[in-house]
Amino acid sequence: MHASVLKYFIEVAACGSVRKASERLYVAASAVNRQIHKLEDELGVELFDRMPNGLRLNPAGERLLKHAQETLHQFQVMRTELDALKGERTGHVKVAAMDSFFEELLPSAVEEFLQLFPAVTYTITSTQPMEVAQMVMAGQADVGLTFLGRLPGGVRAMNVAHLPIGIVMPPGHPLASFDTVSLKECTKYPFLRSSSHPVISAASSPEFASFWDDMEPAATCNSTPLLKRLIMGGKGISCFSKIAFIEELKRGELLWRPFELEALNGLKVGIVVPTQRVLPHVTQNFVGRMARRLTQLEAIAATL
Structure with a gap:
């Protein structure tokens, strides 16, 4: 069996869901589902109990999971040993x-x-x-x-x-009703600043640099996890790209709105x-x- 098929199977077993596994693997859910069914057809046995709330390994699946984990481990050890001979897998x-x-x-x-x-x-x-x-x-x-x-x-x-920067806020925040947010509107609410220095240069956007320097933040902190927690707790809004908040935005725990400034939206x-x-x-x-x-x-x- 191909290593990628085993990897898909292991991820689905860990997540209990084809959709969640596909997100972690960065592969389309249909492709993951197809490979799981192909694996079951090849082995002639179902590997999961299909439950209302997801997938659960059955006895056959548990036996295959142990084999798959051992096989992938040995495969990676072998690849490391072979490639070490070529000097291409260290560094x-x-x-x-x-x-x-x-x-x-x-x-x-x-x-x-x-x-x-x-x-x-x-x-x-x-x-x-x-x-x-x-x-x-x-x-x-x-x-x-x-x-x-x-x-x-x-x-x-x-x-x-x-992946431009925008304003991150909790659901129900007054700025959530805006399609785009102005810097002036941001000054009306407690702001959580990620650094004392602007995240982009004054040459890219002098208006944003002035806003950043002139504000009186509710807190300045260079830890994204801590700022994320403060935003979710309603302690203020902050300025970030979506890349730091993908999971929270998916779950609706936070909202993101773009700025009105073209220089920021094109970032x-x-x-x-x-x-x-x-x-x-x-x-x-x-x-x-x-x-x-x-x-x-x-x-x-x-x-x-």
Whole structure:
């Protein structure tokens, strides 16, 4: 049986749902469901009890789950041993990213990569958006994830995604009735600031930079999880891209509204890599996998 089929089966077993498994795998639910049925047809036995609230492994499924986990583990060990002979599956990946990417994209990418490249080590740094490109150019990071503005000459952006910043708020907030939100409207409510420095440069939007500098925030905190909790608790609104709040927006626990400013609505995020040096093979592989995940998150965010 193909490794990807076993991976689909293991994820469905863990989630108890084809839909939830498809979201974690970044694969269409129909494709996951098709592979599960194909697996059952090949084995001649059902693997799940179909319950009103989801799927539950039956005895045959539990036996296969044990086999699948052991098989995938041995498969990864074998791949590591073979590729180590070629020197292509070891190395060190250095990543610099703004804090929003630590909520979904980076954890998922690293977890997946650890399964495929268990010998690789990492240095992953959370930093301010405008510092990411500088770290990549200086060699402090191999790859960066950030908002894209005017980049320095030593770096280039790849796999750009339209994920602009907007206002995040709890359901029922007065700003939820607006299709777009002005900076002036934001000043009427407690604001939770993610940094004392603007998330984008004054050159990109002088109006936003002035708003950021002049406000008197209810709190300033560089931890996205803490700010998320404060927003959900009704302590204030904040300014973020959807990328940090995908799950909360899906569940309706938070709402997001775009700004009226064109400069902010056109803002993009992307993966930044150096132009003056060639990245090692394993780092290029990691970048490619992050690029695919960023494209998938962009598509999901567009529906929310």
